[in-house]
Amino acid sequence: MATGIVAHGAYVPKNRLPLEEVRRFWGGLSTPAIKEKAFPSYDEDPVTMGVEAGRQALERSPFGAEELGAIFFATTSGPYEEKPNVSTIASALTGSSRIRVVEMGGSPRAGLQALLSAWEFSASWSKPAMAIASDAPIAHPASSLEHGLGAGAAAFVIGEGEGATTLEAVESISVETFGERFRRRGQSYLQDLELRQDELTGSVLKAIEGLMEGARISLSQVEALVLPDPDGGTPARIAKALGASPEKLLSLTPRIGDTGAASVPLGLIAALEKLEAGKRILVCSYGAGADATSWIMGEASIVSRQRGRSLEDILERGRIRSYGDYLKLRGFLVQKG
Amino acid sequence: MSSYVSLPIFASTLRERYRLEEPRCRSCGTLNVPARMACIECGRGDFDWEKLTGRGRVFTYTVIARGGAPTEFDEQQIMSGSLVVAIVELEEGAKVVAQLTDCDPEEVRVGSPLKAVFRKLYDQEGVVRYGYKFVMDEERE
Amino acid sequence: MEVAVIGVGQTSFGTFPKKSLKALFFEAFQEALRDVEKGLDPKEIEEAWIGTLSTGGGQLGNQAALLCETVGLAGVSAHHVENACASGGFAFRNAVMAIRSGRCRVAMAAGIEKMTDLPRERNRLWLGVSGDVEWERLAGTNFPGIYAMLARRHMYEHGTLKEWITGVAVKNHANAVHNPKAQFRFPIDLERAMRAPMLADPLTVFDACGITDGAAVAIVCRADEARRYTDRPVMVMGSGAATDYLAIHDRKDLTGLLAARKAAAQAYKEAGVGPKDIQVAEVHDCFTIAEIMAYEDLGFCEDGQGGFLIRDGLTKLDGPIPVNPSGGLKAKGHPIGATGIGQICEIVHQLRGDVQEPIRQVKGARIGLTHNVGGSGGTAVVHIFRSPE
Ligand SMILES: [Zn+2]
Numbered sequence: 001m002a003t004g005i006v007a008h009g010a011y012v013p014k015n016r017l018p019l020e021e022v023r024r025f026w027g028g029l030s031t032p033a034i035k036e037k038a039f040p041s042y043d044e045d046p047v048t049m050g051v052e053a054g055r056q057a058l059e060r061s062p063f064g065a066e067e068l069g070a071i072f073f074a075t076t077s078g079p080y081e082e083k084p085n086v087s088t089i090a091s092a093l094t095g096s097s098r099i100r101v102v103e104m105g106g107s108p109r110a111g112l113q114a115l116l117s118a119w120e121f122s123a124s125w126s127k128p129a130m131a132i133a134s135d136a137p138i139a140h141p142a143s144s145l146e147h148g149l150g151a152g153a154a155a156f157v158i159g160e161g162e163g164a165t166t167l168e169a170v171e172s173i174s175v176e177t178f179g180e181r182f183r184r185r186g187q188s189y190l191q192d193l194e195l196r197q198d199e200l201t202g203s204v205l206k207a208i209e210g211l212m213e214g215a216r217i218s219l220s221q222v223e224a225l226v227l228p229d230p231d232g233g234t235p236a237r238i239a240k241a242l243g244a245s246p247e248k249l250l251s252l253t254p255r256i257g258d259t260g261a262a263s264v265p266l267g268l269i270a271a272l273e274k275l276e277a278g279k280r281i282l283v284c285s286y287g288a289g290a291d292a293t294s295w296i297m298g299e300a301s302i303v304s305r306q307r308g309r310s311l312e313d314i315l316e317r318g319r320i321r322s323y324g325d326y327l328k329l330r331g332f333l334v335q336k337g
Numbered sequence: 338m339s340s341y342v343s344l345p346i347f348a349s350t351l352r353e354r355y356r357l358e359e360p361r362c363r364s365c366g367t368l369n370v371p372a373r374m375a376c377i378e379c380g381r382g383d384f385d386w387e388k389l390t391g392r393g394r395v396f397t398y399t400v401i402a403r404g405g406a407p408t409e410f411d412e413q414q415i416m417s418g419s420l421v422v423a424i425v426e427l428e429e430g431a432k433v434v435a436q437l438t439d440c441d442p443e444e445v446r447v448g449s450p451l452k453a454v455f456r457k458l459y460d461q462e463g464v465v466r467y468g469y470k471f472v473m474d475e476e477r478e
Numbered sequence: 479m480e481v482a483v484i485g486v487g488q489t490s491f492g493t494f495p496k497k498s499l500k501a502l503f504f505e506a507f508q509e510a511l512r513d514v515e516k517g518l519d520p521k522e523i524e525e526a527w528i529g530t531l532s533t534g535g536g537q538l539g540n541q542a543a544l545l546c547e548t549v550g551l552a553g554v555s556a557h558h559v560e561n562a563c564a565s566g567g568f569a570f571r572n573a574v575m576a577i578r579s580g581r582c583r584v585a586m587a588a589g590i591e592k593m594t595d596l597p598r599e600r601n602r603l604w605l606g607v608s609g610d611v612e613w614e615r616l617a618g619t620n621f622p623g624i625y626a627m628l629a630r631r632h633m634y635e636h637g638t639l640k641e642w643i644t645g646v647a648v649k650n651h652a653n654a655v656h657n658p659k660a661q662f663r664f665p666i667d668l669e670r671a672m673r674a675p676m677l678a679d680p681l682t683v684f685d686a687c688g689i690t691d692g693a694a695v696a697i698v699c700r701a702d703e704a705r706r707y708t709d710r711p712v713m714v715m716g717s718g719a720a721t722d723y724l725a726i727h728d729r730k731d732l733t734g735l736l737a738a739r740k741a742a743a744q745a746y747k748e749a750g751v752g753p754k755d756i757q758v759a760e761v762h763d764c765f766t767i768a769e770i771m772a773y774e775d776l777g778f779c780e781d782g783q784g785g786f787l788i789r790d791g792l793t794k795l796d797g798p799i800p801v802n803p804s805g806g807l808k809a810k811g812h813p814i815g816a817t818g819i820g821q822i823c824e825i826v827h828q829l830r831g832d833v834q835e836p837i838r839q840v841k842g843a844r845i846g847l848t849h850n851v852g853g854s855g856g857t858a859v860v861h862i863f864r865s866p867e
Contacts, residue, residue, distance in 0.1 A: 014439045042416035043438055043456040048467065051455040079465050088467060092355040092455050309476070317475065319439075328416050340607040340615060350612070370727075371613055377728060397634070397732060399619070399626035400679040406618045407606050408599075413618075419676075422619040424627055424727050432727040434617040442679070447634045458616060466616075 003123040004164030006063070007157040007304045009056025010269050010311050011049045012038045012256055016318035017326045022147050025323045031148030033232030037257025038318065040136045040151045041329050046075040047085050050134035051092040053153035057130065058093065060304040061157040065094035069127030072102045072118045074110035074261040075135050081185070089132065107181070107287025108228065111135070111154070111261035116291065118158045119167050128159030135260030139190040141332055148231055150257020154265035163299030165272060168280070171211035173203050174289035200228060200286050204238055207292035208284055215294060219244050223279035226267035228286035229253040250274070255315055272301040273311045347466055354468035357391050357453055359431070360384030370431035390428050391453030392474065398423035400442040409459040425451055425471055436470040450477035480701030481577045482711035483863070485514035486823040488694035491811030492661040495595040497691060499536055500548040503590055506693035507549040514697060515708035520549070523697070524582035526556040527572040529565030529589040530815030533604045534596050545590065562608035563764060565589060566694065566818025567850030567859035573698050574717050583700050589820070590693040591813035601689060608853040610725035621764070622686055624726055624854040626678035629767035631732040633680070635782065638770065640680050642785035644671050646766035647684050647808050649794055654805025656838040661690050661811030685766040692813030694820040710866040712826045715751065715845070718744025719859040726854055733782065735855030738775040742849070745860040753777030756799060756862070757843040758828045760821035762851040763806040772849050776860070800840045803828060818850035822861065829865035
């Protein structure tokens, strides 16, 4: 039996802000390709969203929470910079304390990194592991970077199982970058110097081309493409450069905004909820370099998606809020200290 | 100066607040929520802990106007305005008190189906307190 | 050993930010002493119980000793009683028990609370410290929310209408107009009260009592010696008290307060009377719904029918069973620790036939009752009194 994804779960906060509201409030919109974004309520954060996604994955999983050997958690916006957010998640998911917990961050790339690490853990130790990517990146509401930022979480149970969605190949790139999407220690808000140098496209193309070459895959053998999508338009641009059909692209960004580390994992879930068994999914994430992965859809993911609420159902159950509600619920109006 | 639940005491209830595990009396079968030293029904003290489904129904509820909640919830009330609190009758029989979240107060009724979710309760001393709240269960009537 | 009340006194209940705890207590004590018809040497008081929540934290420890020394009782055996809003009623019960035990001849029961000198924010810290802290409070609710949930359940189970519930406030405000010691001496209009801003749905700000300063003192002695002090001693016929689970989710029934039922049953049994014999009552209407529940818990009506008493006006001053002629907690005021003793002051005056403004006098009342509840029913104490022969 192969090691792979045996169950998945998603969580998207109910709150939705139509980006038309942002345009009306600020007189402009930096991400016109994003129609709506999801945002956390006053009592939600990457920890609570991660727990809910994790619970859905476990409800669908052939392995119980107590069987998990590790949880890999990715976020760029956890409530604590020190004190592991993942330990809270682990305590909420399982009563067992005999579990390895790893927290990853630093860039939106962390989500796919957590999935890869969970896969590698499971393949090395023949034990099930969980990967959770949950994020609600935040910038100052007066900055254009903030317009498209959303929130969501994706969780995967990885283990040896009949019909698992298996990892076929990985290609990783690392580059030094300056001035794009960073947050210094102690700062609350993301910054971007808007240097107009497209590091993203170069790294992603390089990683995907390396992956396809190494694994001898051609684009025609790829059924779905999940690409980094901070603005609702990037995947189409990359697909054009690759020569891939835009119909193969899967991204939730136009519907729920840029969910940071959860964005690409949520795109993968969209693929797992759509494809037939045997189809190939190419998944690539970005953050000072890129990780490109290819997965072969398995029966287990089809069984998984038939239990409980579908991703589409979760996406449809949003509740439209005003920009005023957005500012309040997101905590921008709470005076600290 | 006021009522206060210290962190170690809060931590002693994590099993309940985080995972909704509660003790069932070995002598009389009564589920004790929140956990007790002695069974609420028969007074004996041997329990088996079980994980609850988190499903329940509104037994009674209220919508507390802004500023009416305990001070732990001051920051929440800046963000949420009013807050909804309910006594929830759990599927397993016991009742608990909890906030209802993500809900339109106009839609809540005695008897509305609920399910437990994991949320932030409040933030004090720089430490986030998490625990269960309930949302309307859209998959049940 | 029968117990008699020989003197009562209370400050006006209201907003007196500049009156200290000591000043309030002094005032109530002096009035109680003056109320002892034939006089009492304070040195005859052997035991004192003072009920208070100590709101504000002005004097958290040893408050009873401090207040006793303030009124010239330095040296007396004194005790602080804290049972939330029922502290005063329990202080009185302790004094009754002490006399009954034969251990002492004359005892003092008092209550006090100083609430209006605090900034609004600091005052909020002190509200809702008497419910279940670990679960109820951390679920985001204190007493307005708890009583609102009880009200909702009463409405759901018994079809009680909100206008009957709020009718309690209308009635009690009407009574307080005639009480010179009441905090809110103005009538209110049902329609306006119904439209008032929500506090905790379905309760509006008019369904809740306010923030009050006040002190009250009652002096009791052995009944067989009462005539030495007064020709009009009021007899304590019965005393009952009980507790219940603090958190309402631990209770089976949410349409009444079991502790109050138990306390009432004990008091009736001791007194050898029943609900039908009560001719005037002061009940604990911290929220309007609490008075509706009190009617049922005290047996003034069948379970679930408390609302009808308001609908039919049966508990108005001129009704068959006048309730809260003083204005109740709602309109007379609710200085937490003082409330239970304040109720006793009112009933003693009613049974002696000497209330300050005769329009408020329940004519010919011979048997009266006080009902004092702590928190949302975690504690309750009931007393029954008989007028002088
Ligand atoms: Zn038992």
